[in-house]
Amino acid sequence: MMELDQMGAQILRELSVDGRISNLALAEKVGLSPSACLRRVQDLERRGVITGYRARLDPVQTGQAYVVYVAVGLSEHSKAAQEGFEKAMKLFDEVSECHNIAGAFEYLLRVETADLSAYKTFHTDRLGTVPHVRSITSYMVMGSPKDMRA
Numbered sequence: 103m104m105e106l107d108q109m110g111a112q113i114l115r116e117l118s119v120d121g122r123i124s125n126l127a128l129a130e131k132v133g134l135s136p137s138a139c140l141r142r143v144q145d146l147e148r149r150g151v152i153t154g155y156r157a158r159l160d161p162v163q164t165g166q167a168y169v170v171y172v173a174v175g176l177s178e179h180s181k182a183a184q185e186g187f188e189k190a191m192k193l194f195d196e197v198s199e200c201h202n203i204a205g206a207f208e209y210l211l212r213v214e215t216a217d218l219s220a221y222k223t224f225h226t227d228r229l230g231t232v233p234h235v236r237s238i239t240s241y242m243v244m245g246s247p248k249d250m251r252a
Contacts, residue, residue, distance in 0.1 A: 106151070109134070113142055114151070118250070121155040166198075166214035169246075170221055172229070173207040175237035183234040184208070190232045196224045207239070 106114070112132045116123060123131075129139035146152045161167040176183050184202070187209065191200040199212035215221045221240075229238060 110142065110146060110151075113139070113146065117143070117152065161214065165216040168215045168217050168221055169243040170213045170215070171241040171243065172211040172213050172225075173237075173239040173241070174209040174211060174229070174235060175207045175239075176209075176234045177236035178234050179208070186233055187235070194224070194228055196220075196228070207237070 109132060113128065116128055116131050125140050125143070126136050128143070129136045132139060134142070143152070159166075161169070174187070176187060188200065188202075191197045191209075191211065196213050196215050197211050198214050199210075201210045202208060203210050213221065213224060215224055225238060225240065229235065
């Protein structure tokens with residue numbers, strides 16, 4: 103794990119708020135010259151601390167305003183069952199995140215659909231047909247007072 107100095111951490115905070123900020127504006131915000139700021143950002147990119155930049159999309163306009171976190175239990179705890187499940191999740195456009203977790207369930211998914219009806223179709227016709235899925239527990243998101251995902 104790489105250690106960040108205070109300036110590096112400040113640059114990362116600013117970029118996480120606005121990844122499209124100009125180098126000049128970023129330099130002003132963090133108190134560096136533009137050339138020093140650019141060198142630091144490039145160094146963070148080269149070392150893999152900054153892995154990329156993303157656009158934030160409006161979920162209503164993209165038809166993904168209905169968000170559900172889904173806890174999935176598998177009937178079998180084999181490597182083959184896990185690999186098969188993970189491969190299936192990569193094929194489902196509705197699944198925006200898939201995490202292998204420790205606890206009562208094996209996986210936690212973030213599923214984004216247009217509405218409840220679309221989620222029901224995903225739940226029944228797609229997720230429910232994946233081999234080794236033993237249990238599906240859905241948690242519908244009612245609001246997101248804090249969301250720091252890019």
